[in-house]
Amino acid sequence: MPKTNKTALNEKEGVSISEITNASSIKTIKNRRKKQINPEDLVSNILKKNITALSRAITLVESTSLKHQETANNIIKQCLPHANKSIRIGITGVPGVGKSTFIETFGKHLTAIGKRIAVLAIDPSSSITKGSILGDKTRMEDLVKDENAFIRPSASGSSLGGVARKTRETIILCEAAGFDVILIETVGVGQSETTVHSMVDFFLLLKLAGAGDELQGIKRGIIEMADTIVINKADGDNLSKAKLAKVEFNRALHLYPTKSSNWQPRVATCSALQNEGIDNIWKIILEYIDITTKNGFFKTKRNDQNKFWLIQTIENQLKSDFFNALEIKEALKNQIQLIENNQTTPFAAAEFLLNLK
Amino acid sequence: MPKTNKTALNEKEGVSISEITNASSIKTIKNRRKKQINPEDLVSNILKKNITALSRAITLVESTSLKHQETANNIIKQCLPHANKSIRIGITGVPGVGKSTFIETFGKHLTAIGKRIAVLAIDPSSSITKGSILGDKTRMEDLVKDENAFIRPSASGSSLGGVARKTRETIILCEAAGFDVILIETVGVGQSETTVHSMVDFFLLLKLAGAGDELQGIKRGIIEMADTIVINKADGDNLSKAKLAKVEFNRALHLYPTKSSNWQPRVATCSALQNEGIDNIWKIILEYIDITTKNGFFKTKRNDQNKFWLIQTIENQLKSDFFNALEIKEALKNQIQLIENNQTTPFAAAEFLLNLK
Incomplete structure (x- = not known):
């Protein structure tokens, strides 16, 4: 009797091999092994600008599993030295102001001039409704097809603090993946603007002309946070109203004391739908970055934001x-x-x- | 040799008794014993509206000694069932608006109609400068002589939180001592308005006409907290300007959403110096108390304030x-x-x- 016959599987001739070793199971197991996360591989692929690796890392960040969170922390730590190099822009405005259209047009403008952009969102309501802004990617039809744009819906979470943490960690991953500009959209509900403001370099407030909107904004203290107010839908019949609103906002902004950034907030008009005035907004942002980098405010603000968190x-x-x-x-x-x-x-x-x- | 001679003090005749037992020391010790605080006595005297007892209890509240604080806590606990019966009014406004004159005139009006009033202050700056608003009682010459008025300068402390606690505990003591109205002045520095707002039933904002003051108020969110805006110094050449400001503030106030108190904030004019319009302000406050007592907001607000603290x-x-x-x-x-x-x-x-x- 040969030694090989000692194995139970071969004890009786004609008996097929056990279910667990069938072809389908083997495939599943192999696939699982393949999916086993190797943080070092993920990091090295993120640094190579691999979007699949980036998405998987973000999924780990968003996971509620403790094991996933440990892996995520490990990945973030390795990505940190390669992060912090983007321009982080917060974009807010009431529903109907045209945030999606603006992000689509503005994003396309940036990719056209050679920038790689990531679009994230803070949506505290998504943790309750499980809905999410940016969830409907069809609202950004062109941008979603752009290989230099990466769009990620808002993380859900049991608290705004939780959502905020996940978004901040996602920013680090996106920066390690070489994105030049990170746009962070907020729904303008509750404390979401303040949260976004505390994680971006530049805060952009979208407005519509008229509708008494101005005073509501003043009341909620959002105007004070804005580095630039952009009056959207400045086209057609709306154009003269938008120009008037620009004058009014400019006057209102001058009543506020100068910011420690030494930056005097601007007011601009644009039509995201007709792609008008978009290049000007990017110019304003670059001017802001230039001034605040030179006077040290840019670095100070990021340090302060880190301490705040x-x-x-x-x-x-x-x-x-x-x-x-x-x-x-x-x-x-x-x-x-x-x-x-x-x-x-x-x-x-x-x-x-x-x-x- | 008699036994008594064994004591060293009597060993030699003609030697006077030791220093420690001299008349002056005995007097000091007796006085100290007299001063020994008996919480029960203090409480019973506070309830008898004895101002000396009230003042001593407040001094205990303000003391940094742990032993004094224990006694204070004991006294407060005994006073609590007799507290909560006054109307607590917060008064704020920028320096120069005439807070002292207003409190003097308003206070005299209240004592004239039979009310007993206590005037306290929240001054976070006093903990740094050791100065204090209300410290200079000469600013309220008449009120300080009024036996139905009790004026106590701001407690000092290492933090606004500490000052606030002492003031809140002082309110309880004053209420137990039967004061009908507690006026709490704030300097309008830093977070002091918010602190006072969180411990009063009615928040009164003093303003002057003109000077772009209006917008500054909006910016700092104080106007939103005000139950009534009083435009002071509405006299002489200032009268028409004050009336205009009243119209403007009224318009501005109507843009804010209705408060949960169902109270529509008012705007009034007065001249504290010439004692004009003061009775009207008291009427407004009584109307507020009436409405909010009936709809339950008054009690809810006090409960919420307690939970907040x-x-x-x-x-x-x-x-x-x-x-x-x-x-x-x-x-x-x-x-x-x-x-x-x-x-x-x-x-x-x-x-x-x-x-x-």
Whole structure:
């Protein structure tokens, strides 16, 4: 009896090999092995501007799996020395202002002059509705087909902070993949503008002429954040109204104190639909980059943004650790009741709760 | 030899008793014993509207001594069931708007109609300069002599949060001492308006006509907090300008969405110097109290304010505990350096620091 016969599979002649070793399973297993993520390979492919590798890395960043997050952190760390070289532009404006059309036209203008651009989005509502801006890529028909453009819908997440973190990490990956300009769209809901403002170099506010829109903007403090206000749809019958709005916004902007960037915010008009005034906006941005690079503000702002995110992340974690602890949740309810009954003060209650931990 | 002679003090005749037992020391010790604070006595005297007892309790609240703070907490707890019955009014406006004159005239009006009023202040700058608004009581010559008025300068403290806590606790003591109206002045520096707004029922913004002041107010979000804007110095040559400003502010206020209080903020003119329009302001406040008491907003707002202070106090403590820890201070510097060198991200750095604690 030859030694080979010792294997159980060959014990009886005529018995086919076990199911698990059938051709289909082997293929699946091989495919899985192939899919096994090798961070070093991914990084090296990202640096080679491979879009598939970039997309896979972003998927890891967005994953809720702890293992994926560890791999993502590893990849981001390796990408960091190659990041930070793009111009990061935030774009906001109320629904209907024409953000998608603007990004499409502006993006096409940039790729036409040889830039590689990435389009990301911050959409806090997507974590609730599971919908997403940029989700409907058909709204950017031309840009989506452009090989020098990369469009990625908003990450979803349980909180705006979570979405923001994923977007910031995605920026790093996109920069490592050699994108020159990162456009970050925001829906203009809740705190999303502030969040985007805290991660971009240049903040662009899209507006329409008329409609009392101006005052709403002032109220929400968005105008103060804008490095440039662009009045869109300045075409046809709308043109003279847009020019008037430009004068008004310019006057309003001059009432604000000079920014620490030494940059006097601009007002421009454009028609994204008819591709008019788009080159001028890019010129304004380049001028901004030039001025703020020379006076050091560009670097200072990025450092400040990094510190902001560092502190924010820590503070959010401290708070959620505290308030999510079971013993605190119970005791908090009780203390609030005591406060309402005039049996304790908010300060005494705070001390009591802090002593529980 | 009698036993008593064994004491050293009596060993030699004619030697006077030791220094420590001299008359002056005995007096000092007796006085100290007298001053020993008995919380129960203080509380019972506060409830009897005794101003000396109130002042001593406030001094305990403001003390940095841990022992005093414990006594203060005890006193506040006993006062709580007797508190919450006043109308708390916040008064703000830029320097020069006439806050002191307004408070003097308004305060005198209130005492004249039988109200007992307490005037407090929030002055974050006083913790730095050790100066204080209301410190110069001569600015309110008449009110300071009024036995139905109690004026207390701003507490000093190392932080606005600390000053705010002391002021909120002082409000409770004043209410227990039977004051009907608490006026809280703010200097309008930094976050002081927001702080005062979060501890009053009614927020009154003093303005002057003209001077582009309007837009500055809009910018800082103060106008949105105001329940009523009062244009002061509406007298003499200024009268027509003040009336015009009233129209303009009214128009501006109508552009803001209705508040959850269902209260449409008012604009009034007055001349504190000439005691004109003061009674009208009190009428407006009573109308506000009436409306918000009936629709439940008054109580809801106070509950929300209590919760706000509870959460704020806890969060501030969590942050200061974390960031003041020696090991964190060192590591934080190091992590910030790594971020600036593109060797880590704010998020990875945050995780690293959180794991240290």
